Amino acid sequence: MLKNLLLPVAIVYTIVLVVATLINLNGIPSLGSSFDDKIYHLIAYFGLGFLWITYFKPRKKKNNLVIVFLCLILFGVVLELIQHQLNPNRTYDTYDLIANCLGVMLGTLIATRISIYKLK
Numbered sequence: 001m002l003k004n005l006l007l008p009v010a011i012v013y014t015i016v017l018v019v020a021t022l023i024n025l026n027g028i029p030s031l032g033s034s035f036d037d038k039i040y041h042l043i044a045y046f047g048l049g050f051l052w053i054t055y056f057k058p059r060k061k062k063n064n065l066v067i068v069f070l071c072l073i074l075f076g077v078v079l080e081l082i083q084h085q086l087n088p089n090r091t092y093d094t095y096d097l098i099a100n101c102l103g104v105m106l107g108t109l110i111a112t113r114i115s116i117y118k119l120k
Contacts, residue, residue, distance in 0.1 A: 049107025076100030
């Protein structure tokens with residue numbers, strides 16, 4: 001059952017992440033640090049990487065995970081670059097981009113090291 005839910009969850013998560021990237025987000029709780037935004041980026045892209053890598057992991061095609069990983073990195077870069085174009089209240093930030101990439105890397109690493117399919 002968990003396997004059947006993974007694709008819809010990954011798709012919805014991706015859509016929510018796109019919307020959250022492109023709209024004004026007011027009232028987000030503070031974590032009490034000066035780099036809360038970077039932490040949120042890292043967590044969001046960790047989830048993105050974890051979900052998509054977990055979904056594609058059982059498919060035994062050569063270089064499958066590398067392609068998914070690179071697409072997720074590109075996805076984060078493109079969203080960071082276009083957010084200011086679509087919403088003038090949002091700006092490009094290199095550190096956000098780095099946090100996005102680190103989140104994807106960590107999500108990928110964790111997803112490749114565990115198997116949720118054993119949990120059923």
